[in-house]
Amino acid sequence: MRLKRTYSSREVASLTGLTARQLQLWDASGLMAAAIPTHRTDAGGYTERRYTPIELFELLVLADLRRRGFTVHQLRQIIEILSERFGARLFEATGGGGHVQLLTDGHDIYARTDRGEFFNLLKEPTQPLLVVGDEGLLKELSSTLRSGRPRRPRKDLRPGTPRRSVRESQEKKL
Numbered sequence: 327m328r329l330k331r332t333y334s335s336r337e338v339a340s341l342t343g344l345t346a347r348q349l350q351l352w353d354a355s356g357l358m359a360a361a362i363p364t365h366r367t368d369a370g371g372y373t374e375r376r377y378t379p380i381e382l383f384e385l386l387v388l389a390d391l392r393r394r395g396f397t398v399h400q401l402r403q404i405i406e407i408l409s410e411r412f413g414a415r416l417f418e419a420t421g422g423g424g425h426v427q428l429l430t431d432g433h434d435i436y437a438r439t440d441r442g443e444f445f446n447l448l449k450e451p452t453q454p455l456l457v458v459g460d461e462g463l464l465k466e467l468s469s470t471l472r473s474g475r476p477r478r479p480r481k482d483l484r485p486g487t488p489r490r491s492v493r494e495s496q497e498k499k500l
Contacts, residue, residue, distance in 0.1 A: 329379045330379070332362060332377060332378060333376065333378075333379075334375070334377075335360070335374050335376075338377050338382055338385055343389055343393070344385065344392075349375070349385075352388075352398075353375060355402075357398065357401060357402050357405070358381065358384060358388060358405075360375035360376055360377050360381065361376060361377060361381060362375065362377075363375055380415070383420075383421070383422075384415070384416040384417050384420075387416055387420050387467060388416070390467075391435075391467075396435075400435075400448055403448060404428075404435055404447050404448070407437075407447050407451045408437070408447075412425070412426045412437060412439070414426050416428075419437065419467075420466075420467045425439060425440045426438065426440070427466060428447075428466070428467040429466055429467065430465055430467055431465075434447075434448050435447045435448055435467070
């Protein structure tokens with residue numbers, strides 16, 4: 327896919343699987359604001375929000391984390407800690423070549439600095455962790471574009487059932 331200068335909220339919704347309403351709420355709450363916000367036109371209408379390729383990449387990561395069961399509060403916490411504690415954007419920590427890298431074990435999000443320090447961003451983000459042994463259980467956070475196909479409903483997910491409890495029940499079966 328060829329990168330464009332900016333993406334409309336409709337394009338972003340299609341590529342990430344997020345709804346237009348989610349994008350609007352995330353923009354309004356400051357979780358992930360568009361580079362070019364909506365504004366009133368001379369004709370009395372409104373323009374669409376426009377996102378840069380970096381914002382699109384970050385939204386892909388956030389959408390993936392959301393699908394994995396992480397809450398919007400946790401997403402906000404990750405972004406704030408990356409910015410305040412490590413001086414990095416989500417893009418830099420998930421493939422942008424920054425000095426910190428994000429990893430997950432499926433339940434928590436960890437930051438690994440270029441000096442080898444580990445931090446659990448959701449529990450004790452200021453306390454370095456002692457890591458003993460192999461990091462094989464941790465996977466690097468990254469992002470991929472969704473195909474344009476509509477999502478199929480998950481068979482294992484009943485309405486009102488939190489995604490994390492479904493994952494935990496599947497793990498218990500194993």
